[in-house]
Amino acid sequence: MIEIKNLHANVNGKEILKGINLKVNAGEVHAIMGPNGSGKSTLAQVLSGHPAYQVTQGEVLFEGQDLLDMEPEERAHAGVFLAFQYPVEIPGVSNSYFLKAGLNEIRKSRGQEELDSFQFLKLLKEKMKVVEMDQSFINRPVNEGFSGGEKKRNEILQMAVLEPKLAILDETDSGLDIDALKIVSSGVNKLKSPSNATIVVTHYQRLLNYIVPDFVHVLVHGRIVKSGGKELALELEANGYDFIREEMLQSA
Amino acid sequence: MSVEMNHYTNEFQTFQQNGAAKSPDWVNDVRTAALSVFTGKGFPTTKQEDWKYTNVTPIARAPFRYSASAPAVPAELVTSLLIGDTEQHLIVFVNGHFSAEHSRLQSLPAGLTVKNLIAAYGSHADLIKAHLSKYAPYDKNPFTALNTAFINDGAFIHAAKGTKSSLPVHLLFISTAAGDAPAASHIRNLIIAEEGAEVRIAHSFASAQDNTNLTNVVTEVSAGRESIVELVKVQRESEKAFHVEHLHVHQEPRSTSRVFSLAVGGAIARNEMSVIIGGETTECNLNGLYITSGEQLIDHHTFMHHIHPECPSHELFKGILMDKSRAVFNGKVYVEPEAQKTDSKQTNRNLLLSDEAVVDTKPELEIFADDVKCTHGAAVGGMNETHSFYLKTRGISEGSARGILTVGFAAEVTQKIDDPVLRRFVDTIVVDHLRRKFGTGNLPEIVHA
Numbered sequence: 221m222i223e224i225k226n227l228h229a230n231v232n233g234k235e236i237l238k239g240i241n242l243k244v245n246a247g248e249v250h251a252i253m254g255p256n257g258s259g260k261s262t263l264a265q266v267l268s269g270h271p272a273y274q275v276t277q278g279e280v281l282f283e284g285q286d287l288l289d290m291e292p293e294e295r296a297h298a299g300v301f302l303a304f305q306y307p308v309e310i311p312g313v314s315n316s317y318f319l320k321a322g323l324n325e326i327r328k329s330r331g332q333e334e335l336d337s338f339q340f341l342k343l344l345k346e347k348m349k350v351v352e353m354d355q356s357f358i359n360r361p362v363n364e365g366f367s368g369g370e371k372k373r374n375e376i377l378q379m380a381v382l383e384p385k386l387a388i389l390d391e392t393d394s395g396l397d398i399d400a401l402k403i404v405s406s407g408v409n410k411l412k413s414p415s416n417a418t419i420v421v422t423h424y425q426r427l428l429n430y431i432v433p434d435f436v437h438v439l440v441h442g443r444i445v446k447s448g449g450k451e452l453a454l455e456l457e458a459n460g461y462d463f464i465r466e467e468m469l470q471s472a
Numbered sequence: 473m474s475v476e477m478n479h480y481t482n483e484f485q486t487f488q489q490n491g492a493a494k495s496p497d498w499v500n501d502v503r504t505a506a507l508s509v510f511t512g513k514g515f516p517t518t519k520q521e522d523w524k525y526t527n528v529t530p531i532a533r534a535p536f537r538y539s540a541s542a543p544a545v546p547a548e549l550v551t552s553l554l555i556g557d558t559e560q561h562l563i564v565f566v567n568g569h570f571s572a573e574h575s576r577l578q579s580l581p582a583g584l585t586v587k588n589l590i591a592a593y594g595s596h597a598d599l600i601k602a603h604l605s606k607y608a609p610y611d612k613n614p615f616t617a618l619n620t621a622f623i624n625d626g627a628f629i630h631a632a633k634g635t636k637s638s639l640p641v642h643l644l645f646i647s648t649a650a651g652d653a654p655a656a657s658h659i660r661n662l663i664i665a666e667e668g669a670e671v672r673i674a675h676s677f678a679s680a681q682d683n684t685n686l687t688n689v690v691t692e693v694s695a696g697r698e699s700i701v702e703l704v705k706v707q708r709e710s711e712k713a714f715h716v717e718h719l720h721v722h723q724e725p726r727s728t729s730r731v732f733s734l735a736v737g738g739a740i741a742r743n744e745m746s747v748i749i750g751g752e753t754t755e756c757n758l759n760g761l762y763i764t765s766g767e768q769l770i771d772h773h774t775f776m777h778h779i780h781p782e783c784p785s786h787e788l789f790k791g792i793l794m795d796k797s798r799a800v801f802n803g804k805v806y807v808e809p810e811a812q813k814t815d816s817k818q819t820n821r822n823l824l825l826s827d828e829a830v831v832d833t834k835p836e837l838e839i840f841a842d843d844v845k846c847t848h849g850a851a852v853g854g855m856n857e858t859h860s861f862y863l864k865t866r867g868i869s870e871g872s873a874r875g876i877l878t879v880g881f882a883a884e885v886t887q888k889i890d891d892p893v894l895r896r897f898v899d900t901i902v903v904d905h906l907r908r909k910f911g912t913g914n915l916p917e918i919v920h921a
Contacts (some may be wrong), residue, residue: 268865271857292864301865308862312883312899313876317916321876322866329867361883365921378866 221246221417222267222287222386227278229266236262238442239278244386247414251428251453252421254439255461260421261305263439264390267419268302269295282386296322297329299385303375303392310362315374316344318362319381326382347380351407369400376407387411388419393427405430425457438464476532477511480618483538487622490540494590498601499623506610506620513614525800525832526742526771531714536656536686538622542569543650545680550574553644553678555897561586561641563627567650567685568657570625574644583635584671585628589660592628599630604662607692607720613744615716619690622658626689629662631669631699640672640704640894647687647709648680655683661691665699665727672702672891677737679710684739689717695727697751702730704894706901709737711766718744725751725780732889733760733789734898735770736905746775749783749811756785759888761902764797764829765909771800776818778811778841785815790885791822792878793829794909804836805846812841818848823855823881825874875915878906883918895920 222244229237236259244250254260266273267280269292280287282298290298310318324334335343341358348355351373363371372392379387389408393401408431412418420431428436428450436452437444438461446452446464456464484507488500515532516523545566554562563586564574570588577586585596592600610617627643647657665671677687687709695701701721709715715738721729733743747756762770776785791799801820822831835848855877863873882902889895899918907915 268861270861291870292861293867293869296865296867304862304865308859310859310863310876310880311887312880312918312920313916314919318863318866318868318876321872321916322863322868325869325872326867359919361880361919361921382866 221283223281225279227266227280228276229262230274230276231262231272235276236442237266240442240444242437242444244417244419246417248435249412249418249420249431249433251433251436252419252439253423253425253436253453253456256423258439259442260439261390264302264388264419264421267388268292268300293325296382297326301379301382301384301387303379303387303389305391305394307363307371307375309364311364313362314359315362316341316358319344319378322378323381344381347377350380350410351377352403353377368395369397372396372400372404373407376404380407380411385416386419387416388421390421391423392420393422393424401427402430425453428453440464440468474514477514479535481507481511484621487538495593495623496597499604502605503621503623506617509611510614510617510621513617516614522773526740526769528740530740531686534654534684534686537653539567539650539655539657542566542571543648545574545646545648547574549646549680550644553646553676555640555642555674555893559642560639561637562644563588563642564644564646565625565627565659566646566648567655568625568659581635581637583632584637585630586641587628589626589628589662590624596628596630599664600628600662603664603692603694607694607722607748608690608718613718615688616690616718619658619660619688619718623660624658626660626662629664629671629673631665631671633666634668635666636670637672640674640891642674642676645677645687645689646680647677647683647685647713649683649685654685656686656688659687659689661689663691663693663701663703665695665701667696668698669696670700672894674704674706674894674897676706677709677715679713679737682710682712684710684712684714686714687716691717691719693719693721693729695721695723695729697724698726699724700728702891702894704732704889704891704898705734705743706898707733707735707737707741707743708901708905711737711739711768713738715741719746721747723747723749723751723754723756726753727751728755730757730890731759732898733772734901735760735762735772736901738768738770740769742771742773744773744775746777747785748777748779749785750779752780752782754780754783756783757888758785758787759885760789761791761882761885762789762799763792763902763905763909764799765794766797767795768797769799773802775804776806776816778805778807778814778816781811782813783811783815785817787818788885788888789820790881791831792825792882793822793831794825796826796828798829799831801831801833802836803834803848805838805848807839807841807844807846809840812843814841814844814846816844816846820850822852823878824852825854825878872914875906875910875912879903879916879918882906883920886918887920
């Protein structure tokens with residue numbers, strides 16, 4: 221589904237990603253783990269097209285298309301979704317307006333008919349059940365005054381409504397208590413299908429107890445230094461990131 | 473004497489012959505004194521610090537005429553400007569003249585008086601004498617002097633002790649073309665809330681056509697002990713019109729004022745809003761939103777005068793600027809030596825949607841007490857890139873994201889309006905206005921948390 225080849229990216233002239241290679245197929249869940257400052261979130265932002273990052277080398281193919289050549293909204297139309305670590309608050313604009321605007325632009329780009337308010341509301345209510353969200357959130361301003369858990373749940377609601385092919389979850393577990401973590405993970409798991417894929421970016425193994433990855437990649441200093449199965453996450457949990465650094469030193 | 477001052481001296485003579493006689497003699501003395509202040513000072517120039525960024529030469533040059541009577545305006549126009557179809561407390565003025573035909577004042581609650589000033593001289597002579605021209609000094613501001621020289625009619629509101637009005641009172645001022653010369657309306661309002669009274673007021677200004685009128689208003693508000701006064705101004709006159717208002721709020725101890733200014737109209741519009749916090753634990757909230765486009769200039773000058781201890785004041789003004797328009801925000805906070813424990817916060821944020829728009833923002837803090845919390849901040853910038861990125865990752869196009877975030881930017885300040893009916897009124901006008909300016913119906917209605 222997505223193939224990342226030798227991806228280099230800068231922010232404010234500083235190189236953060238130094239040659240990422242990664243291939244994700246439909247039906248797979250990949251976890252990207254790594255210490256703070258390793259470039260995990262940068263990778264997530266670059267894949268979604270944040271304008272603050274400049275790609276200096278490499279390419280990213282999404283279903284055969286050049287992803288890096290697309291605007292952020294075009295990537296969304298193509299089926300890429302980013303769940304934000306820090307979702308943005310938009311006062312005055314209702315959750316339902318926001319989501320309907322996004323969904324209808326995606327549908328329009330695919331030549332599908334736009335949903336009217338009635339059809340959309342029906343869909344939204346179904347999806348709210350998936351993430352166990354109260355219907356009072358329909359008409360509340362986007363993320364304004366939401367708790368940390370409510371914001372993350374709202375991200376997964378958006379994912380449920382927009383039905384992306386590739387979902388990138390950026391530190392979705394940060395700031396969540398265990399109950400919220402379970403609800404959010406269960407929402408992600410319910411949305412999983414053989415035709416979509418998920419990249420989970422996380423610092424801690426904790427989330428991976430609930431969203432079980434097929435592959436785990438360890439990112440250090442802008443490079444993937446180790447890849448493995450879900451057991452790699454447990455190893456990291458037990459030994460910390462230091463053992464990877466030591467391995468790197470020994471092999472150097 | 474300059475050509476302009478000659479014009480106003482002649483105007484004053486005409487005015488005295490065919491309008492001024494409707495008010496008591498003492499008012500005429502005030503008028504005459506104010507006229508000599510005005511003709512002595514003349515219109516302000518950009519050499520004066522208070523008018524540095526607002527050049528009123530186009531107002532000074534135009535031969536505005538006092539209109540002796542109100543031309544007719546259609547009922548449909550009035551209806552289109554109402555808060556709601558079933559509006560109950562409405563007083564309408566056309567070019568400064570009371571319109572009994574369009575007003576609805578039959579179902580006022582006991583204790584609440586709403587009438588035009590000329591009629592109120594008959595019923596509330598002593599009260600008017602005690603308050604009129606007591607809060608708005610005409611020796612400092614030439615427009616106030618000009619207004620005072622031409623004091624004729626305007627709205628009079630009196631809320632007796634303990635009166636609570638659940639529905640807002642709508643003061644609607646319509647300007648319309650009158651003959652060949654551009655018309656001037658010098659509107660004078662007096663609002664008195666006695667002890668413990670609660671009143672909510674929509675204070676709105678509109679034009680009947682795309683006319684070049686001058687609307688020069690002075691509004692004096694006296695908020696008695698423990699009273700609550702919410703005044704929401706909506707200025708949506710023609711973009712060829714000139715609008716000046718000096719609003720003075722005088723607060724007694726433990727009163728609360730909530731003043732909001734929405735300004736979207738006028739070629740040149742100047743709002744001066746002064747609050748005298750004249751008693752302990754008195755609260756003042758002064759907020760506003762201006763939206764400018766084309767070559768409009770909208771200027772807000774605010775003045776918070778902290779005289780007594782332990783008074784909070786909150787001030788948030790936001791601006792949305794398009795095209796080659798300009799805006800000015802000058803927020804003065806003056807804390808007297810006795811006003812210890814003052815808690816004052818002032819913020820001005822501007823969203824520039826065009827490279828050619830200009831905003832001049834200036835906080836002015838003068839603090840003479842040592843145990844106070846006074847903060848201020850001003851920001852000028854374009855669309856927030858991170859916010860815009862968030863929307864785009866949901867498939868929303870650049871254009872729609874811009875619209876949605878602009879509405880969100882506005883909503884952050886309209887949510888400060890306390891009364892839900894007035895808040896809805898302002899929200900609807902804001903979104904309609906932005907829809908016209910953005911040329912799309914595709915903008916969200918505002919909802920609040």
